[in-house]
Amino acid sequence: MEQRIERIKKQLHSQSYKLTPQREAVVRVLLEHEEDHLSAEDVYMLVKEKYPEIGLATVYRTLELLTELKIVDKINFGDGVSRYDLRKEGATHFHHHLVCLECGAVDEIQEDLLGDVEKIVEQRWKFDIKDHRLTFHGICHRCNGR
Amino acid sequence: MEQRIERIKKQLHSQSYKLTPQREAVVRVLLEHEEDHLSAEDVYMLVKEKYPEIGLATVYRTLELLTELKIVDKINFGDGVSRYDLRKEGATHFHHHLVCLECGAVDEIQEDLLGDVEKIVEQRWKFDIKDHRLTFHGICHRCNGR
């Protein structure tokens, strides 16, 4: 955790941004909820527990900054809010998601299953892929198992 | 075109909805812009040309209805608006998209490239896939060709 924060700090510095206490508090919340898909409001609530004087605007600004630096990915599951997803360290691609239509759970696939597909797209469509988004909608194993 | 509308009419009737003049006007605009990815506001503007007395709320309601019936897919490319994408007739899957980071163009891949990937996901994650969303972000062939 501390090392992870240290590396994020370096990433910020390399673009001449500072890791202010507010920014660090936001990053800590994201790290502590790595599995989840928090909205800005979610992050705000959680940060306030440890850092009550933070402002909502600062949370939005920090999340925007982290998105720019590709430390988090901003994603939209179709409910009205953007959600923020910490990128696994060293991950070159955005992981995939499984959204359950029954219970609403969002599971993650960390493995990259798109290697072959991307080769085809690059060749046939002459498209230079930088990133991707892949989400499956269906029934999760928990809801199915009955 | 007329036959396509006729079939959509039947689809509505089968769920005991009517194809009102307003709804038909919306469907016509979608058909005339099959390649595009129109927002509700876009659709509203275009429908007004032929049907000036239509209300914005009706456009939203119609698009919602068409989404429910899986005649269109609602998609979000990360600018602040939802966009509506007519499903190709008989298509069982939502087609894929190529978003150019340079010029902003959105191209489509009608072919389903996810067959093998979906088999793996269904088996390994015990997830019953009903639909998917796949978008690639990168540089399109036009921007790359220079």
Place this chain on the structure above:
DNA sequence: TATTGTTATGATAATCATTATCATTTGACA
């Protein structure tokens, strides 16, 4: 150390896409 300039912050107002409300209209049917 005092001064200056830049960056970040927090409170709050503004924006804007979408949804809710409600009176009115339409059209099917008795």
Place this chain on the structure above:
DNA sequence: TGTCAAATGATAATGATTATCATAACAATA
């Protein structure tokens, strides 16, 4: 023709995000 449910259009309300602006933090410099 009268009745009823569904659909519509105008408009208000909502709610997430962004803009604004005065203040704070802080580094660099004199």
